[in-house]
Amino acid sequence: MLFDTHPKVSVHVTQTNETYLCANNESLLRGMLRLGRKGIPAGCVNGGCGVCKVHVLAGQCQALGPISRAHVSAAEEAHGFTLACRVAPLTPVQLEVIGKFEKPFCKGFAAKTAP
Amino acid sequence: MGISRIGHASLRVMDMAAAVRHYEKVLGMKKTMEDKHGNVYLKCWDEWDKYSLVLTPADQAGMNHVAYKVENDADLDDLQKKIEAYGIRTTVLPEGTMPSIGRMLQFNLPSGHEMRLYAMKEYVGTEVGSTNPDPWPDNITGAGAHWLDHCLLMCELNPEAGVNKVAENTQFLQQVLDFFLTEQVLVGPEGNIQAATWLARTTTPHDIAFVGGPRMGLHHIAYFLDSWHDILKSADVMAKTKTKIDVAPTRHGITRGETIYFFDPSGNRNETFAGLGYLAQRDRPVTTWTEDQLGSGIFYHTGEMVSSFTDVYT
Numbered sequence: 425m426l427f428d429t430h431p432k433v434s435v436h437v438t439q440t441n442e443t444y445l446c447a448n449n450e451s452l453l454r455g456m457l458r459l460g461r462k463g464i465p466a467g468c469v470n471g472g473c474g475v476c477k478v479h480v481l482a483g484q485c486q487a488l489g490p491i492s493r494a495h496v497s498a499a500e501e502a503h504g505f506t507l508a509c510r511v512a513p514l515t516p517v518q519l520e521v522i523g524k525f526e527k528p529f530c531k532g533f534a535a536k537t538a539p
Numbered sequence: 540m541g542i543s544r545i546g547h548a549s550l551r552v553m554d555m556a557a558a559v560r561h562y563e564k565v566l567g568m569k570k571t572m573e574d575k576h577g578n579v580y581l582k583c584w585d586e587w588d589k590y591s592l593v594l595t596p597a598d599q600a601g602m603n604h605v606a607y608k609v610e611n612d613a614d615l616d617d618l619q620k621k622i623e624a625y626g627i628r629t630t631v632l633p634e635g636t637m638p639s640i641g642r643m644l645q646f647n648l649p650s651g652h653e654m655r656l657y658a659m660k661e662y663v664g665t666e667v668g669s670t671n672p673d674p675w676p677d678n679i680t681g682a683g684a685h686w687l688d689h690c691l692l693m694c695e696l697n698p699e700a701g702v703n704k705v706a707e708n709t710q711f712l713q714q715v716l717d718f719f720l721t722e723q724v725l726v727g728p729e730g731n732i733q734a735a736t737w738l739a740r741t742t743t744p745h746d747i748a749f750v751g752g753p754r755m756g757l758h759h760i761a762y763f764l765d766s767w768h769d770i771l772k773s774a775d776v777m778a779k780t781k782t783k784i785d786v787a788p789t790r791h792g793i794t795r796g797e798t799i800y801f802f803d804p805s806g807n808r809n810e811t812f813a814g815l816g817y818l819a820q821r822d823r824p825v826t827t828w829t830e831d832q833l834g835s836g837i838f839y840h841t842g843e844m845v846s847s848f849t850d851v852y853t
Contacts, residue, residue: 467851469783472600472806475851490553494599
């Protein structure tokens, strides 16, 4: 993006094989929204509603704020599950979208790539 | 007699300092009290009882309960009999259960949401007082919300499984708590599934609303503002404070309300709501919105549904 000099890392989404760049001070969701297509659900963006649940398969992230235990249990969090609106990547990241996120995400990708 | 108006909402927040900052700086509420459990109590400048919002520290977002004020203490006994006779169990929480409030009648709506009724809350007065008052005080911050206006609760709706908690709640509020229906959404092939309702006890188009969804939860709590221009100003406040706006200023077809939706720092949705829309009366004909015009009912200008508006809630 023009005038944006902040260093970025790449984030890879397993299901659709999409890659986007994300700064280490912005959320995984914010970066993902720049894919600029349908099917990326931005909800409350404050860790409460749970629509942007992801599973971080590889890479390190830092928390930007608390996430609701109604949507991500402590055990899940320990295994890399989190809400994309509340973590920023510190290294290149590989992730899967989870739960309510997955269906619209993949559908939006299919619509974009349809001939 | 009976329920007078909404009294307070008790919300779960995941970061208390951020939550208090939001309700003070964005809504313009003032913290009036904090108890030994870390719960924080706030009120708007135009409210006279000690609090209309309770924030409780938690590891998830959402609503603990919503409380309505009844006119007389004896109404609590009367309503307890009626609610129990309807088949809903009640509990009387003695004075002292929460600070600065009298005994409360506690029960769950058919949807599962906890409701409390009370007759007495500590009076502290509005910011402008009640003798020769100015129309507004000089210490308004943020949006300068006048008062907590209503709440919208998401209720389980699954017609295939025969579950419609919107209709069950609506019937209970009409038959037992003596609310009246102002507007409704009817959907389905026969147009007979009550998928959303707006009900009043006062003369505002709604003191509570129910919308169907996959699970119960809190859709939003709403605060009253005077005018369309106040809605614009509150959006400016949100831009200044980097508050996440869900739906930019617009008008609802339903209730005619002028509105903006946004999220608190835990993801609980708030609304600032302006204009009375119309004077709600018991004999006013019920407004019905049909499935094909629902988009216009919700967002009158675009006529289009925003998926986050119906899918995202705590």
